[in-house]
Amino acid sequence: MVQEIEALQMKLDVTEDEDEQRALEEDVTGKILWLCWCGICAEVDELLPKVVDYLRREGNLEVSGITCLGIIIIPIGRVSCP
Numbered sequence: 001m002v003q004e005i006e007a008l009q010m011k012l013d014v015t016e017d018e019d020e021q022r023a024l025e026e027d028v029t030g031k032i033l034w035l036c037w038c039g040i041c042a043e044v045d046e047l048l049p050k051v052v053d054y055l056r057r058e059g060n061l062e063v064s065g066i067t068c069l070g071i072i073i074i075p076i077g078r079v080s081c082p
Contacts, residue, residue: 001031001034001035002035004031005028005031005032005035008024008027008028008031009028011024012024012025012028
């Protein structure tokens with residue numbers, strides 16, 4: 001993926017047509033954003049079990065009758081990582 005971005009950047013550097021430049025800039029930006037998203041998902045996948053274990057070990061973590069674990073896990077479950 002990084003090689004693809006570098007190739008697109010090189011093509012962008014030599015392109016003179018403004019419409020083609022804009023399209024290439026969008027392609028480069030899209031690929032960079034995708035890599036960032038994949039990195040974030042990998043971090044969440046790696047750290048989430050550690051966070052859950054930590055919260056379970058802390059004992060009574062209740063806020064208004066709802067466990068903090070539930071407060072944290074429910075929103076995280078709504079985020080979909082590829």
